[in-house]
Amino acid sequence: MAVRLLNAEVSDLCLGKPELICVAANASIADALAKLRASEDTHVGVWVCSGEIAGGSCRCVGKFSVADVTLFLCREENLADPFKALQSPVSDVLPKGLSVVRHLESNSSLWEAIGCILEGAQNLVVPIHSHLINNTSRKRFLNRQQSPSSCVHNNGRLYCWLTQEDVVRFLFNFIGVFxxxxxxxxxxxxxxxxxxxxxxxxxxxxSALEFFERxxxxxxxxxxxxxxxxxxGEISPVALACCDETAAATIMALPAVDLMAHIDCGGTPLDLVQLVKMKLKESNLEGMLELMDEFRNSLTSPSSSSSCSSDDESSPGKGSWSCKSRNxxxxxxxxxxxxxxxxxxxxxxxxxxxxxxxxxxxxxxxxxxxxxxxxxxxxxxxxxxxxxxx
Incomplete structure (x- = not known):
């Protein structure tokens, strides 16, 4: 029974999965961020098409999130002028020499999918069967074929992607078999x-930037x-992906415990904002300060910003912040x-x-x-x- 389950097709895991939103590898980071926000997801696929790869087809070569932008802005060469850094191509933020995304056909086995994950893949890009698309989704599919946001490539196929969590959750549903x-x-x-x-x-x-990259x-x-x-506590890649661009300023200005506060409060706590600004000025990071101010000024209302505050008298990790996580x-x-x-x-x-x-x-x-x-x-x-x- 377990062997039969592992030979199941990955298309079985694609039921109900949304279409994969993509950005071109040569798009600017700023444009990719705008598309990411519009998608209401934490990651979008990065694609290379035409003559940029062998065979002239299109492939997903990576994934893009705010976490990638945050660490890109924290690089020494980008600290002085983060606005210029945001005009760099998305390909500049992708990990070098590491394939975290793998393509699989919909009839590939679950065994093959697990093999890709154990080799280092974080996401598996799988074409969606046309017969799995209902009438509403079919109309959306036809509309998305003309949309630059959807990943409709290679003979008009639409794609979704599977995560490691999707595979583990699927196995858990059949846990008794094992x-x-x-x-x-x-x-x-x-x-x-x-x-x-x-x-x-x-x-x-x-001091943990190398760890965050890893x-x-x-x-x-x-x-x-x-x-x-x-x-x-922990600082996870998923948490960093759910932060805003001001996380880069927090990383460069404050200790790890305050980065945890930034994560839990959905942004820099109000009573730490001035401290972040002071630290950035002391380090001559005026560009990072301007980026932080521009982002906060772009918010439509104070309520869309973090409203929590830190509590320095509390012991770390035990209710150190007076807000509850909104994440x-x-x-x-x-x-x-x-x-x-x-x-x-x-x-x-x-x-x-x-x-x-x-x-x-x-x-x-x-x-x-x-x-x-x-x-x-x-x-x-x-x-x-x-x-x-x-």
């Missing part, structure tokens, strides 16, 4: 990865630790954790219900033992030890 693996502990399955990225809560957020490439969060090396699960700084003795099924429930791509593993004293990413969960289903090839 018994007894789901009832075993994550420790006994050998899927706890000790390779973690961590930053102290009181250290400059900019977090986006690998879709893993960065742990935020207290003085006793205990886990108090959906997976888009906040709260760290979701389990113990080495947790079952695989329990960890899957935690990850899927909280919309996170990894679950931290902590000992009884809250010290980190490692992390379990979606790739670790998939390896468990295939009974492949961590680090071994498919």
């Amino acid at each position: 018994s007894p693996i789901p009832t075993q502990t994550v420790e006994s399955l050998g899927i706890i990865d000790p390779d973690v990225m961590a930053v102290a809560y009181n250290k400059p957020a900019s 977090a986006i490439k690998e879709q893993r969060p960065v742990a935020v630790m207290d003085e006793e090396n205990r886990l108090i 959906s699960p997976g888009r906040r700084s709260e760290a979701i954790s389990c113990s080495p003795g947790s079952s695989l099924a329990a960890v899957m429930i935690q990850a899927l219900s909280n919309r996170v791509s990894s679950v931290w593993v902590v000992e009884e004293d809250q010290t980190l033992a490692g992390i379990i990413p979606f790739t670790g969960i998939l390896r468990a289903f295939l009974s492949i030890p961590l680090g071994k090839p498919l």
Whole structure:
């Protein structure tokens, strides 16, 4: 039964998936940001067409989010003039030498999809079967064929994309088929990865820039630790993707704990705005300051900005900010954790219900033992030890 399930077609996972919105790789970052906001999604596909690739067809070569823009603006060469940096092509923000997006045909097997993920793919681009499009969607499909936002390429095919979460959620729906693996502990399955990225809560957020870059490439969060090396929160690529452009200013001006506040409050807390401006001036980052002011001035009303404030008297990680997160699960700084003795099924429930791509593993004293990413969960289903090839 498990083998038959793994041979299912990936088209089974595409039911109900929206059409993939795309931007051209040579579009400016500013134009891509505008399209991203209009899509109401956290990511859009980046495509290269015609003679730019072999064969003259079109392919999705990456994905674009605010997180990519944030880290691009934090590069040393872009700090002085972020407005100029926003006119750079989208291709400049894509990870070099790493394919995080893979194309699959709709009749490819789930086994093939998992293989691509274990090789490093974060998103799988799959054509949508025409017979799966209802009448309303068919009209929208025909309209989108003339729209520069939709990814209708290669003989008029429409595409969606599947994430690692989609694959894990599909497997969870048939979890009983894989018994007894789901009832075993994550420790006994050998899927706890000790390779973690961590930053102290009181250290400059900019000191973790290399970690943030890696977090986006690998879709893993960065742990935020207290003085006793205990886990108090995380900064995930999904959370960064849900921030606005002012996150770059927060990263360059404040410690990691205040970046967590930025994430939880949907923007820089009001009582930290002046501190950010002061720090930017001290560092001669006038361009970053102008970008921050322009973004805040572009908001239609004060209510669309963050209205929460920090509470310096609270201990980090334990209600440090007086606001409640306005973000959906997976888009906040709260760290979701389990113990080495947790079952695989329990960890899957935690990850899927909280919309996170990894679950931290902590000992009884809250010290980190490692992390379990979606790739670790998939390896468990295939009974492949961590680090071994498919």
